Amino acid sequence: MGLSLRGRPSPRVGVGVLALAALAAVAAVASMAVDATAAENAWPPLPEPAPRAVLIRGATVWTCSPQGILENTDLLAVGGKIVRLGKNLQAPADAVVLEASAKHLTPGLIDCHSHSDIVGDVNEFTNSCTAEVRVADVVNSRSIALYRELAGGLTCANQLHGSANAIGGQNAVIKLRWGEPPQGLLFADAPQGIKFALGENPKRANWSTATDRYPKTRMGVEQVIRERFLAALDYERAWQEYEANKSRKGVVPPRRDLQLDALVEILRGRRLVHAHSYRQDEILMLLRLAEEFGFRVATFQHVLEGYKVADELALAGSGASSFSDWWAYKFEVYDAIPYNGSLMAERGVVVSFNSDSSELARRLNWEAAKAVKYGGTSEADALGFVTVNPAKQLGVDARVGSLEVGKDADFVLWNGNPLSTYSLCEQTWIDGRRYFDRARDLQAREAMLQERETLLTKAEAARKKDEAKGKGDWRPSYLESQEHDHSCAAEEVRP
């Protein structure tokens, strides 16, 4: 009798059918075999479990703290936290020990402006204000950009709504924990934030098709924001009245409005505003509007003319998260200069460099180097543009952004000075777990290619057998997200 997984003898039918059944059984076993070792076979490789402790020996440690750059120093992390920095540290019994004498150790890099890991459209472009929308609902944990950015030393990223609306959606700060489901990526302690957008994008200046939507000018952008904050104040007042009167009969609470909730949180300092902006006039507009309504803009994003109003930014205490040297792709960035970061930093603004691009996010250490080249920021401070400064801007600097005792064990091992273009990232650790290991990635390629060949051969055989039982190709949703490298600067009309 032919091999049958059904536990009953097959009827005596032709040899061909027996062979098919046998093939199916082998295939079933084979596919089980592939899946039984799914974790080992995973591509890109999944991280191993976190060791209880990890000791890095003898590295050049860029602390991004007042301690500065420490030569020939050890770092010990236990249970996902940094516990000691010093010389000749002892390793606990079951620690992973990394000899790093020729290497550099930095905090994990932080990207303050990312759209890399979002399922579906990054813009809810149908309204000028969509503060009820939450990026945290659509985090794409399977985005391949996540892994590729890990391979460039990135450990934390601010997933933002796009710049199609004057008031966009709520952000999601994530750690790049490759292999975890979406909930596992969220940075639980990160303060809540929201995206605003000023300038050409929210007025749809670059859409290829004509559109009739208010606002069509920068003036209208201000009014949209103003009107929504007034509505938020009305809403807050309605709730206060309700609270005062709710013991009475016939008193109904106001309808809970998720959009106005978010706006009230901004006004009361419980939600950080990250405002996409370029020109000094719109930057100043929002600064003054914020003053008027009594809150502070947490960061201006891109802010490529920030250098022209650096003092105003510094006085207001707003951070600036900029590109290192992009310019000329739109008219509103024609005055952008690569000295922007250094100039603002000189004037006391907390400056970070971001990527807004899945490609650029892999080399934020190089972006930092541009601050040295343009404007003479020191190397240590320049690295701060992509570590401790974005941490401050996102309100997570108590946990990440520098290598200091008590902080999360988020760090990157480089084979040379991180600001050198000849250096590459060897390992990326988050919470004391190694999420990227170049050696392991290189080693896993052989098996991956073989698996491809095996499956391709199998697929070809199946096609020949006219196994047309499926309907067309399956394209998983996360592949679609990769087709568009969303960026506020992209030439296409996407905002």
Add this chain to the structure above:
Amino acid sequence: MPRLGGPRRAACLALGLLALWGAAAAAFEDRTPRVHALVGARVVTGPGKVLPKATVVVRDGVISAVGDVQPPADARLWDLRGRTVYAGLVEPFFDPEAGKKDSPPPRGRRGADEPARPAPTDASGVRHPNPKVRAEERMAEKLSLDTKTLEDLRRAGFVTAHLVPSQGIFRGQSAVVALRPGVPREQILRADAAQIVAFATGGWEERNRTEYPASLMGAVALVRQTFLDARWAREARKQYDAAQAGMERPQTNLAIDALEAALPPSGSMPVWMLTADVLGTLRCAALAQEFDLHAVLVGNGEEYQQLEQVRATGLPVVLPLQYPAPPAFADADEALDVELDVLRHWNAAPSNAARLHAAGIPFAFTSHDLEKRSDFRARVARAIENGLPEAAALAACTTVPARFVGMEDQLGSIERGKLASFTITDGDLFAEKTHVLEVWVNGDRYEVQEEKPTDFADLAGNWRVLAGSGEKPVKEWRLELVGNEWTLRGRLLDAEGREVPLQTLRWQQGELLLQSSAGETLRLRPEKKVLRGTWKQPDGQENALEAKRPEPSQEGGF
């Protein structure tokens, strides 16, 4: 040409026609007794429970006895020797509009299966201002299943279907129907069974026409806000009912009001949520938890990729069976563009159900996204080949979907007191050669007409029938047939040209049946241009049969 399935059906049809022509009340109500006994069959009363030979007694649409029982004197007897009786299959997710859309819903996309027609807006203002919120729609009111649809479902073996609406994000309330002809009140088993939610959005391509929400996160925000609105409306109405005077009457909004039925603690209507991929599964589960909903997930085939997380949600899943086709590529260069993830999913998809079973996740099968619904059992068979125990497979077509739609007391197994809805086959339900011969829906019998392969010509003519496979046939006959299915007659000659006396020569239910006086049974079915089947001898020995039209040179003798 549609076949009439028995006298009762003819009567219903006639009645329907009369009604159509608005005849005077001279039409007779059908009073044929509805007492039946199905005798001699193998009865699978439930997953893993088989009675090798049993009788099922049906009275007035309900099962009155199962087992080794004597048929009651008033019962009509049905000889089901050689047949197997299963509890009728339950389709847990049927969208009657699916085949009629402009283009088929794309698989694996982010829930964008809403056709690009402008949705009707409501001028009277009593509906929700967002046309994608249509929670008040009721399938029970919009029921209109045509004959072809019913036959299509029954051919696949289904006796009951969970009908779902398909427009918008909050799509409305579903209904459970028996797959029988007639007016809606005769079909509906349960009205307003569940609220259906899908994250259907427009996209960048339609950015100038699309309304809020256009993005997936926008759709989630709308769902969240709408459930909050339903809670608020309930609270507001409570206050109003208590206060009556001195308070403005809360606005009426049909959709919001309809949603209250799904909101705990006062409401318990299940909410079925459509998922496009496994991240959607986790996303819907999180939303369900936020509002404490009784949720059922309409799955996507990727569940195995996050098995542990799916299990941890504790939610039941309705699994589609549209396995991906093997990726296409012409040569090694084109093969470079075939993604490893696509290869892996193609390879692993048929084992999805087996893995869910091993992880203890409750699931039912649906045929809703199959190109050909009649492939349903073959797809389930594939899941079995890939590790799903057969009993679990049967459960996923019967008891589990019955439970998901709240009808476990009446459907899903063959037990006294349940509805007399059966699926009757000529073999194991999931075996390749098995056919569904008839289904019973609420105690009424419907023959299932198999579609003949389109390249099969008439039965009439001469056939060379060979028994056994391999090099040398075991036995050979010549079959001469005259007439069509209705007037069929003919003779069977053995290799020496002697006529074999026949007791039966009949075309029934897509099969040619010959029974000789000596007790042999030959069954043949059309397959492309030949007939294939089995030859059973009195001692039980069975051989495969194949009948071909003889070569011209072979005419007139062997």
Add this chain to the structure above:
Amino acid sequence: MKRAFLSGLSVAALLAASAVPLPAADLVLLGATVHPVSGPEIPDCTLIVEGTTITALGRGLAAPPGAPVLDVAGLHVYPALLDANTVLGLVEVSSVPGTVDISEMGDINPNVRAEVAINPESEILPVTMANGILSAMIAPRGGTIAGTAAVIRLSGWTWEDMTIASPVGLVINWPDMRVQRGPNARPEEEQIEQRDGRLRELRAAFADARAYVQAVGAEGTRGIPVHDRDPRWEAMRPVLDGKIPVLVAADDILQIRAALKFTEEEKLRLVLLANGDVWRVAPELAARHIPVILGPTHELPSRRWEPYDEPFTVAKKLHEAGVRFCFSYGASAFSAAHARNLPYQAAMAAAYGLPKEEALRGVTQYAAEILGVSDRLGTLEPGKEATFIVTDGDPLEIRTQVKRAFMAGREIDLHTRHTRLYEKYHARPRPAANLEPAAAQR
């Protein structure tokens, strides 16, 4: 200047007197480490420029008397960089159509030439030169046969002034050969029809051009009339004669294979403007001596399954297979504004395994060789153009500053729009003096 002239006079007098030629010079650089690129670096090197040319370089060379001397001790001299595939000068602000002159309409435009559309005053050019890129190849980009490419200097009074060599190649954008499958794809037949249509059009263009050249060539003999002139096919003569190559833009394996086959059949010289899969055909490229102008190293892998560093290792694989290559920043309008970052494309390749010297050659010597201007540019050798940069370190390192730049012997002003804005706002008075009292009190 006058002093040099007088010195020149005296030298001339000496010359007349003695018949032993003494070296004249317009500029002498002393004390730097000179990197000729064609050979090992020369510490404490003297570099002598006369007119537009380097006349001598070497350690311990004496500076000719009377020449202006530039003390560059502690610094480095490199050949200026050359971006081998750009639209510099043809675009200003990529989102403003009036400033964009990159793609003409229609598919067959061999006669469209890039250099006539250069805006010599573009702000992007000085910004690019400020980081050491002083020359570039520019080309039109529209349709299938896009037009002819030219090599230009990034500074000059007019486009004529700026054009070093033209045409250097005929740009062909190879049609996409892949058939998209999947739920959102257009019907397969439609895609194939469109692709085949473009390929047939391409083939027909070459056939028509050959026919034209033949017919015109037969004029003057008995019975052959004078034919109307077709500017398109006129422009294709140098390609058909083999004087210039076709520059085929193709990233995907199917495109590259088709291009290789086509150029072999049509007997055309080929330079690939390629990236992505080009390394997969390295053996054939090496055998046929086909060079590759690489697109940006800073690219994401085109396929999800590909290793994360695949684009970073393309140059290394070509190098190991013996294929001649060079780097470019990017051919898009967006890329033009950021061409100053060209050296870092090369550096990334070096970080992931390409020998450092090869990376440097990829933005200097090899670029000039592939574009046919290596008689003048790409290395520092006597007889070559005095086009070089003076830096405080390795130009492939971001932190390096370009201190001075020279183009054909004349110094280039490295002030740009960016440095001017920097200086202006750097000098903006600090808060207390310039803010309103209300703001100052906060």
